[in-house]
Amino acid sequence: MRHSLKATINDVANLAGVSIKTVSRVVNNEPNVRSDTRDRVEKAIADLSYRPNVSARNLASDRARLIVLVYDDPAAYEAPSSGYVTKMQEGALLACKDAGYELLIQPCNYRERGLSEQLRRLVEYARPSGVVIAAPLSNMPRIVKAIDETGVPFVTVSRGQKSRRHFSVATNDREISKEMTLHLVSEGHKRIAFICGNPEHAAVANRFDGYKDGLEEAGIKFTSKYVCEGDNSIGSGEKAAMKLLSLADPPTAVFAANDDMAAGVMRAAAKRGLTVPDDLSVAGCDDISLARQVYPALTTIRQPFAEMVQAATSALIEKKLPPGQLELVPGSLSVRGSTGPAPKS
Amino acid sequence: MRHSLKATINDVANLAGVSIKTVSRVVNNEPNVRSDTRDRVEKAIADLSYRPNVSARNLASDRARLIVLVYDDPAAYEAPSSGYVTKMQEGALLACKDAGYELLIQPCNYRERGLSEQLRRLVEYARPSGVVIAAPLSNMPRIVKAIDETGVPFVTVSRGQKSRRHFSVATNDREISKEMTLHLVSEGHKRIAFICGNPEHAAVANRFDGYKDGLEEAGIKFTSKYVCEGDNSIGSGEKAAMKLLSLADPPTAVFAANDDMAAGVMRAAAKRGLTVPDDLSVAGCDDISLARQVYPALTTIRQPFAEMVQAATSALIEKKLPPGQLELVPGSLSVRGSTGPAPKS
DNA sequence: TTGTACGCGTTATCAC
DNA sequence: GTGATAACGCGTACAA
Numbered sequence: 001m002r003h004s005l006k007a008t009i010n011d012v013a014n015l016a017g018v019s020i021k022t023v024s025r026v027v028n029n030e031p032n033v034r035s036d037t038r039d040r041v042e043k044a045i046a047d048l049s050y051r052p053n054v055s056a057r058n059l060a061s062d063r064a065r066l067i068v069l070v071y072d073d074p075a076a077y078e079a080p081s082s083g084y085v086t087k088m089q090e091g092a093l094l095a096c097k098d099a100g101y102e103l104l105i106q107p108c109n110y111r112e113r114g115l116s117e118q119l120r121r122l123v124e125y126a127r128p129s130g131v132v133i134a135a136p137l138s139n140m141p142r143i144v145k146a147i148d149e150t151g152v153p154f155v156t157v158s159r160g161q162k163s164r165r166h167f168s169v170a171t172n173d174r175e176i177s178k179e180m181t182l183h184l185v186s187e188g189h190k191r192i193a194f195i196c197g198n199p200e201h202a203a204v205a206n207r208f209d210g211y212k213d214g215l216e217e218a219g220i221k222f223t224s225k226y227v228c229e230g231d232n233s234i235g236s237g238e239k240a241a242m243k244l245l246s247l248a249d250p251p252t253a254v255f256a257a258n259d260d261m262a263a264g265v266m267r268a269a270a271k272r273g274l275t276v277p278d279d280l281s282v283a284g285c286d287d288i289s290l291a292r293q294v295y296p297a298l299t300t301i302r303q304p305f306a307e308m309v310q311a312a313t314s315a316l317i318e319k320k321l322p323p324g325q326l327e328l329v330p331g332s333l334s335v336r337g338s339t340g341p342a343p344k345s
Numbered sequence: 346m347r348h349s350l351k352a353t354i355n356d357v358a359n360l361a362g363v364s365i366k367t368v369s370r371v372v373n374n375e376p377n378v379r380s381d382t383r384d385r386v387e388k389a390i391a392d393l394s395y396r397p398n399v400s401a402r403n404l405a406s407d408r409a410r411l412i413v414l415v416y417d418d419p420a421a422y423e424a425p426s427s428g429y430v431t432k433m434q435e436g437a438l439l440a441c442k443d444a445g446y447e448l449l450i451q452p453c454n455y456r457e458r459g460l461s462e463q464l465r466r467l468v469e470y471a472r473p474s475g476v477v478i479a480a481p482l483s484n485m486p487r488i489v490k491a492i493d494e495t496g497v498p499f500v501t502v503s504r505g506q507k508s509r510r511h512f513s514v515a516t517n518d519r520e521i522s523k524e525m526t527l528h529l530v531s532e533g534h535k536r537i538a539f540i541c542g543n544p545e546h547a548a549v550a551n552r553f554d555g556y557k558d559g560l561e562e563a564g565i566k567f568t569s570k571y572v573c574e575g576d577n578s579i580g581s582g583e584k585a586a587m588k589l590l591s592l593a594d595p596p597t598a599v600f601a602a603n604d605d606m607a608a609g610v611m612r613a614a615a616k617r618g619l620t621v622p623d624d625l626s627v628a629g630c631d632d633i634s635l636a637r638q639v640y641p642a643l644t645t646i647r648q649p650f651a652e653m654v655q656a657a658t659s660a661l662i663e664k665k666l667p668p669g670q671l672e673l674v675p676g677s678l679s680v681r682g683s684t685g686p687a688p689k690s
Numbered sequence: 691t692t693g694t695a696c697g698c699g700t701t702a703t704c705a706c
Numbered sequence: 707g708t709g710a711t712a713a714c715g716c717g718t719a720c721a722a
Contacts, residue, residue, distance in 0.1 A: 008699055019709040024701065032707055051470050055409060056699030058400035059714050073431060085431055086418060089450065102449060102471070105434065125396050126447070293638070353715060364693045369717065377691055401715035404698050 007048035016044035027052055054102070064127050065101045067092060067313050070119060070147075071134040073107030083289070084305045088134055088157075091310035099317045104128065110137055116146035123150045130316030132157060132309060138168070153321055155312040159203040159303075167321040169312045172328040173206035174213065176301050180255060180283055180333055181214025183299075188342035189253040189281060193226040195240045195265070197257035207257050207285060226251055230261045237264025245272055245280075252280065252342045259284035259291045262298055266338065277340035287334055296337025304329050352393035361389035372397055399447075409472050410446045412437060412658050415464060415492075416479040418452030428634070429650045433479055433502075436655035444662045449473065455482055461491035468495045475661030477502060477654060483513070498666055500657040504548040504648075512666040514657045517673040518551035519558065521646050525600060525628055525678055526559025528644075533687035534598040534626060538571040540585045540610070542602035552602050552630060571596055575606045582609025590617055590625075597625060597687045604629035604636045607643055611683065622685035632679055641682025649674045 009027075013020045018041060025033050026041040033041075044050070058064045069092045073085055089105060096103045104126055108115055123131060131154040137143045138156035147154050148166070156168040184192050194211045197204045208227075215222050228243060230236035237256055241264060244251055256262035262284030266276055274280045276296055284291060284300040291298035308329045315321055354372075358365045363386060370378050371386040378386075389395070403409045414437045418430055434450060441448045449471055453460055468476060476499040482488045483501035492499050493511070501513040529537050539556045542549045553572075560567050573588060575581035582601055586609060589596055601607040607629030611621055619625045621641055629636060629645040636643040653674045660666055 010699080020700085021702085021709055022707085025708090028701090034707065037707080049469070053404070053699050054471065055400045055403035057701075059398065059404050059716090060699075060701040062714070064400060073435075086452070089452065090418075093450075093452070104447060105438075105450060107431070107435065107438070121396075124394070126399065355715080365716080366693060366718080367691090370692090373717090379691065382691080398715050402717080404700085405715075405717040407698070
């Protein structure tokens, strides 16, 4: 049986023999409704396939059940996006769907002039109940400021950055780097090297700390000779690895602060005639597509984009946004072919 | 100067000394407003930073200025999506922004049970002014039927499929395949082979036709000995190429109906000791990421995802949806290293 | 050319 | 527990 496509709250009220207010109560799970009344209303809702009109709802309650997700999208101005965009969308959509919210996506080009103003207008126009600002936009003061000035609640998602002024979500870089180190230890490695990345990023320090945490927990003494500095590039990883492999006691495992440098380490190993992972284990960080393309595939740390954005979105919907608080979402280890048991030697 | 965040149409009317109807006319670019009145109203709008309330608008006009984009998203259940998802979003957003519409994205897993019902509910709930159904969902009758039954206007986006019942957008496979053939001819090739793909796809026939069109226009006689059949896999491309290269008059260029098979051709060339493109030019179709990863990078046909979805979205917004009509959006050649001048021999 | 008055489908404030 | 009724901000016949 087909019904008119637009049953309204009035139709439901009539059919159930109650007032619209009661229907509203049932729909919104409010208290103060006798259970038999509730049943009657629910039956009427089902019979009429009633769905509340979103616009009317938003208008009356002055809060659009809507979350805006703002992110930088390389696809808009460059190479294909590496998949993190869809991951973030996935997380946001999941949180929205659970709560009956809609999601408005806003891909941006962080280099575009007037972006702040554009975002401000979008937010004032859409009047969402919240805005999720993803990295790297979340690290740009002018962007955050523009959205802050609209008065709409927002959450930033980034890597280990902490703000005193607003609630933010980040990944637990330190924690998971420690886990990676412990994973290498569990494979029998004792001489584990670490290659730092560009020190401008806060995440770098976190990862280095995690590495040290892991060593400590495993009872392995930290030695600075097993630490090199890179600049996040493949070349710098290769250079660092060459140095490490020239040591009298070369490491049996190298943990690099990002995947590019880890790829560089593998290149260095090949030049030295070392087999990965038999002679040398290599671990990276970020799980970029390169990690699957090298051979053997790189053991690395997966960034929890979907989970972070989901957490941010849920926080907005549930209005749990303690200013200055940082919610940490743990990443996870992606153990692939580039790591294995330490050589017997 | 900060204003109350919610100037309404009444505030504007008061400030400008006119009625709300006049403001409405100005906002919606309707005629019958004296230009000085219009100026006064526009100044008031600017002064108050007035933005029409979307919800009120939708409610009053009973049309949500909203487009739903429905697509299959491999990222939701598998490997990272190949970038076509963000391309489609880009196209849809562009069309929406121009018209002041919002976009609701709906990634799906085409294998999920109850997907049709889920989509039906979404559409009935959101009441958008239109739905864009992207391939491969657009080729699934149960999906299209579910959306059709909601009564909401929709457009399917796919490859060369034509429906008699609704408006659809597709890429002009035949046309662009002809162009690719002509491009090879312009490089001096006269013996150009073609490898067909899986004949189940309509696009395959279109591409083959385009190949023949190109030969004809160039005045080259079509010979079936230069045509092989593959199954879209790398292996089948390799096998076909081996056969072609064994001919007495082997082709100097091979055009494969997809990138995977083209990659297979390159593999065959390598086995034969042939250099690409010096000894053999290779062209593919689809511009998947593999096309950039092989060496030399593959000359191929870029699918106009963004443009197709943009066209579909615009059609919905402008309500230009002649049933049974097919709008063809041309792809474009991506000429890279795998093709070059024909060998002198 | 401009304005009045009502309706869109909810939520929310009170009474009952 | 329940129900009239007034907002919410805008579009739009219909008047003027």
